[in-house]
Amino acid sequence: MTRLSWFNVVSLTLGFAFLYLPMVILILFSFNESKLVTVWAGFSTKWYGELLQNEAFLDAAWVTLRVAVFSSTIATVLGTMAAYVLVRGGRFFGRTLFSGMIYAPLVMPEVITGLSLLLLFIGIGLDRGIFTIVLAHTTFSMCYVSVVVSSRLVTFDRSLEEAALDLGCSPAEAFRLVTLPIIAPAVISGWLLAFTLSLDDLVIASFTSGPSSTTLPIKIFSSVRLGVSPEINALSTLMIAIVAVGVIIASLATKRAALQRQREERLAVQT
Amino acid sequence: MDASPLAPWEDPRAQPLIRFRNVTKSFGAFTAIDDLSLDIFEKEFFALLGPSGCGKTTMMRMLAGFEAPSSGVIELAGQDIAPVPPNQRAVNMMFQSYALFPHLSIWDNIAFGLKRDKMPKHDLNERVEAMLKLTRLEQFASRKPHQISGGQRQRVALARSLAKAPKLLLLDEPLGALDKKLRQDTQFELMDIQETTGTTFVIVTHDQEEAMTVASRVAVMDHGRIIQADTPDRIYETPNSVYVADFIGDVNIIQGKANSGEGEGYRIFWSEGQPPLQASSSTDLSTGQSCSLAIRPEKVAISAERPEEAANAVQGKVLDIAYLGNLSTYHVELPNGLVIKAQTANTRRISRRSFTWEDPVWLSWTATAGVLLAN
Numbered sequence: 250m251t252r253l254s255w256f257n258v259v260s261l262t263l264g265f266a267f268l269y270l271p272m273v274i275l276i277l278f279s280f281n282e283s284k285l286v287t288v289w290a291g292f293s294t295k296w297y298g299e300l301l302q303n304e305a306f307l308d309a310a311w312v313t314l315r316v317a318v319f320s321s322t323i324a325t326v327l328g329t330m331a332a333y334v335l336v337r338g339g340r341f342f343g344r345t346l347f348s349g350m351i352y353a354p355l356v357m358p359e360v361i362t363g364l365s366l367l368l369l370f371i372g373i374g375l376d377r378g379i380f381t382i383v384l385a386h387t388t389f390s391m392c393y394v395s396v397v398v399s400s401r402l403v404t405f406d407r408s409l410e411e412a413a414l415d416l417g418c419s420p421a422e423a424f425r426l427v428t429l430p431i432i433a434p435a436v437i438s439g440w441l442l443a444f445t446l447s448l449d450d451l452v453i454a455s456f457t458s459g460p461s462s463t464t465l466p467i468k469i470f471s472s473v474r475l476g477v478s479p480e481i482n483a484l485s486t487l488m489i490a491i492v493a494v495g496v497i498i499a500s501l502a503t504k505r506a507a508l509q510r511q512r513e514e515r516l517a518v519q520t
Numbered sequence: 521m522d523a524s525p526l527a528p529w530e531d532p533r534a535q536p537l538i539r540f541r542n543v544t545k546s547f548g549a550f551t552a553i554d555d556l557s558l559d560i561f562e563k564e565f566f567a568l569l570g571p572s573g574c575g576k577t578t579m580m581r582m583l584a585g586f587e588a589p590s591s592g593v594i595e596l597a598g599q600d601i602a603p604v605p606p607n608q609r610a611v612n613m614m615f616q617s618y619a620l621f622p623h624l625s626i627w628d629n630i631a632f633g634l635k636r637d638k639m640p641k642h643d644l645n646e647r648v649e650a651m652l653k654l655t656r657l658e659q660f661a662s663r664k665p666h667q668i669s670g671g672q673r674q675r676v677a678l679a680r681s682l683a684k685a686p687k688l689l690l691l692d693e694p695l696g697a698l699d700k701k702l703r704q705d706t707q708f709e710l711m712d713i714q715e716t717t718g719t720t721f722v723i724v725t726h727d728q729e730e731a732m733t734v735a736s737r738v739a740v741m742d743h744g745r746i747i748q749a750d751t752p753d754r755i756y757e758t759p760n761s762v763y764v765a766d767f768i769g770d771v772n773i774i775q776g777k778a779n780s781g782e783g784e785g786y787r788i789f790w791s792e793g794q795p796p797l798q799a800s801s802s803t804d805l806s807t808g809q810s811c812s813l814a815i816r817p818e819k820v821a822i823s824a825e826r827p828e829e830a831a832n833a834v835q836g837k838v839l840d841i842a843y844l845g846n847l848s849t850y851h852v853e854l855p856n857g858l859v860i861k862a863q864t865a866n867t868r869r870i871s872r873r874s875f876t877w878e879d880p881v882w883l884s885w886t887a888t889a890g891v892l893l894a895n
Contacts, residue, residue, distance in 0.1 A: 411586055412619035414606045416633030416684065426632075430623045513667045 272489060279482035286477045296483040306484060309468035313448060316379060316464060320386035321443035327387065328394025328443075329436055333424075335395070336402040354392045362389055363456030370457065377459035385457040386447040393446060394439035401435035441499075445492075527751075528561040529737065535598070537562045537688065537720055538583065543592035545578055545744075552578040553589070554744035565714050565721045567731035569767075570741035576724045578744075580690050583722065584613045597687065607636075612686040616693040618677040620665040626676050627652075627661040633684045651679040654713065671702050678710075682717060691723040695730060707733050728768050732756070740764045756816075758802075762893055765814040770849075772820065772860045774813040778805040778892070785887055788813055791856040798831040801892035815890035817863035822850055823882050824874065830884035836860065838879045850875065852883055 253261070279297075283290035300306060335348050354362060366385045370377060409431070413423035429436070451466040458467060469481055528534040536559035545553040552575045560566045568576040581587045582594060585606030593600050601609060612633070620629050630651050634644045652658045655675040660668050665676065674694065681689055694710070695703045711734055714721050725731050731738045732752040739749035740763075748760045759765035762773060774797070776790030786805060787796035790813070799813055826833055839859060840851040843866075850862045862883055875881055 406617060406619065408615045408617050408619040409621065411584075411606070412613070412615055412621075412680075413632075414586075415584055415611075415613045416680070417607045417636035419607055422636070427621055431621075510666065513664070 275482050276486045276489065279479060279486040281479055281482075284479060286479060286482070296479040297487075300480050300483045300487075303480060305463075306465070306468060306480070309463050309465045312379060312462055313465040316382045316386060316454075317444050317447040320383045320447045321390060321440050323383070323387045324391040324443040325394050325436060325440040328391040328439060329398045331391070332395040332399035332402055333428075336399050336405075351392050351395055354389045355396070357389075359389075359450075359452040363453040366453070367456040377457060378462045381457045381459070382454050382462060382464065385453050386443075386450060389450075389453060390443035390446045393442050394436075397439040397442060398432065398435050401432050405432065528564070529559065534561055536560060536595075537564075537597055538722075539593075539595040540579075541593045541595070543582070543589045543594060545575075545582065545587060546590050552744050553582075555592070556744065556746060558739065558746060558749065560720065560722060562720055563718055565711065565723070565734055565736045567735035567738045568722065568724045568741060569728060569731040569738050570726065571767075572726060574741040575744040576726075576741050577692060580613070580692055580722065580724050583688065584611055584690055585609050610687040611690065612681040612684055612688075613690040613692065614677050614681040614694050616696060618665075618673050618697075620673060620676055620680070622665055625662050625664055626657060626668070629665065629676055630680045630683050632680065637684065647683060651683050654682070654716070655679040670697055671706070674698060674706065678713070682713070682719065685717075686719065688720045688722065691721060693725055694723065695725075695727075703730070704733075710734055732768070740767055742767075758891055759814065760893070762812050762814065762895075765891065765893070770817050770861060770863075772815045772817060774815070774858065774860075774890075775895075776811060776813065778809045778811045778894075779807050780805070786811075786892060788892070791854070791858075794834065794856070798887040799890050799892045800888050803892065803894060805892065805894055810895045812893045812895055813890045814893060815860075815885055817849060817861040819885055819889040820860060820862035821884050822852070822862045822864060822875065823884065824879075826882045827884045831887040832889075833882050833884040834860070835880060835882055838875050838877055838881055841875075841877065850881070852881060 278286055278289075280292050280294060281289055282293040282295070331351055335344070335351070338344065363385070366381075366388065370381050375381060405428070409427055410423050413427040414420065418426060449466055450464075451470055454464045455467055455470075458464060463471075465484075469484070472478065472481060528536075538558075538560040540556055540558040543553055543556050544551065554575075556575075556579075568579060570576050578587060582589055583596075583601075585601070585604065588602060594602065596609070596611070621632065624632065627648060631644060631648045634647055639647070649658075652661055655678055657672065657675055657679065660672060660676075665673055668676070674697070678694070691710075695706055698706060707730060710721075714734075723731070723734060732755075735752060737749060738752055738755050739746045740755065741747065742763060748755060748764045750758075755764065756768055759768065765771045766773070774788070774790050776788040776797070779787045779789060779796065785798055785800045788799055788811065789796045797813060805811055821827065821830075826835075834854055836852040836854040838850055839853045842849040842851070846866060847863055848866055850864070852860050852862060854860060860883055
């Protein structure tokens with residue numbers, strides 16, 4: 250191991266402090282005995298206990314989870330289909346328009362997306378609730394999925410599909426048996442991306458949610474306006490923990506798979 | 521003796537397995553295949569040979585069903601195949617990239633096509649085992665494609681495309697990714713497998729040596745047309761054009777004007793102040809017609825003295841010597857600047873070589889050694 254120079258140590262410390270100090274403070278104060286967020290009064294886990302008693306928070310969490318699962322699943326199906334058509338459809342009429350339009354929500358300000366969806370739902374007389382949030386989240390996360398999946402499809406060896414057709418697959422079978430299993434990692438990361446986007450969306454959800462369907466970000470945001478409570482710190486800490494564990498497991502799995510593959514390829518060269 | 525089982529293309533009664541009739545294929549303004557007609561017979565090992573962009577791959581993709589002809593008809597066993605989608609053709613293809621399914625084991629790759637046909641479990645197992653045995657892959661059955669070497673992958677691709685026992689097997693540059701030694705071994709393996717299975721093979725290649733080695737007939741292509749389709753020896757010995765002569769192997773081309781001499785042969789005036797060359801030709805040339813005489817380097821003899829009784833002899837000096845081990849090629853410059861290649865077998869050790877650079881030498885060949893082609 251090489252020793253770091255003092256300059257490197259300082260820049261590392263500054264950089265990481267900038268990124269993680271707010272989170273560290275948040276986590277630290279979630280274990281605070283006192284109700285005051287700014288004064289340390291000893292270690293305690295009582296806010297976690299209280300959190301589990303708080304029906305409103307638990308309801309909001311449950312709503313958020315359902316919205317995220319449904320919207321990311323629908324977005325993945327639609328986004329993958331769109332990506333497939335864009336990459337494989339050749340030069341059909343209106344392709345440029347379609348590909349431009351599918352990526353537009355990436356740069357569209359969320360406020361505008363939210364507002365336009367709200368107007369649409371009012372216009373067609375749709376009662377706002379979980380269903381409308383799912384629709385809204387599907388709309389904006391679908392384009393992320395299609396970006397991820399189409400970048401994988403571009404590098405996909407077309408002759409694999411042709412080989413499947415050649416061996417007797419119908420085009421649908423070729424997609425199900427060959428294309429989908431091979432692009433599965435991209436589809437899954439598209440789903441995860443859509444899931445996280447839906448999980449932490451505040452703006453669009455506030456436009457499209459109804460009185461009975463408050464999501465967690467809305468709940469947190471509105472209760473913070475009445476003053477930060479240590480319960481929210483506890484809740485946020487739990488969310489950070491879940492995300493961190495997920496990220497660590499995913500990266501470990503990827504690394505192990507890569508190592509395994511390298512080992513096997515070395516073996517193949519030797520035999 | 522009846523020649524038809526060995527050379528069905530010479531039998532007018534033989535029914536071709538594949539028939540291209542005036543097939544044209546264009547992509548926008550580019551014409552990939554230009555009014556092409558061709559018959560390929562059952563159990564043939566047919567090679568499509570040509571430089572890249574000559575349309576050979578397009579022909580193969582039309583047979584597989586990935587492209588449709590712009591006009592003309594392609595028949596397989598007498599049936600027009602245009603309305604048949606690729607998954608219902610009795611044709612299988614071995615892809616240049618092999619296109620092995622990376623998520624399936626070798627066993628499942630080979631079984632893939634059979635499963636689509638809903639083959640009973642027992643027959644399927646037997647068929648896959650037979651294919652593994654044929655391609656000597658038994659011990660790799662449970663591995664994934666990335667866990668085996670390039671040569672093994674190539675054999676998996678072959679086994680997978682043969683598994684369904686197609687009427688016709690298409691091979692798209694099948695040996696391109698292998699190194700030279702392995703390629704030569706595999707060529708003979710391919711020929712063995714073709715003989716064992718009795719399948720009709722159509723191979724696409726840009727490697728003329730490969731085409732000559734494996735094929736029963738070779739079609740030399742250029743710009744979407746077939747220039748000549750014939751057996752390898754006839755392609756080599758009697759090319760019908762300068763293009764074919766030049767594409768297959770090494771050749772000396774001497775330009776000149778023909779003059780029908782006494783008897784069957786022609787006299788070719790090729791250089792001021794030089795005696796005309798003698799050449800026989802099966803094509804009719806008019807007097808004064810410009811022509812090319814194509815002579816293979818190995819048919820040109822090199823000697824220090826003017827050989828007696830040689831029909832053609834020219835003098836020049838040695839410009840370059842390419843030593844290839846078994847052969848040496850002498851580049852000899854003639855007085856008019858033309859460089860003629862002469863090849864000799866190195867039956868003696870190199871230290872005993874008779875000629876060296878700048879030596880004046882005589883080149884000679886018989887009247888039938890070259891092929892006379894009209895320009």
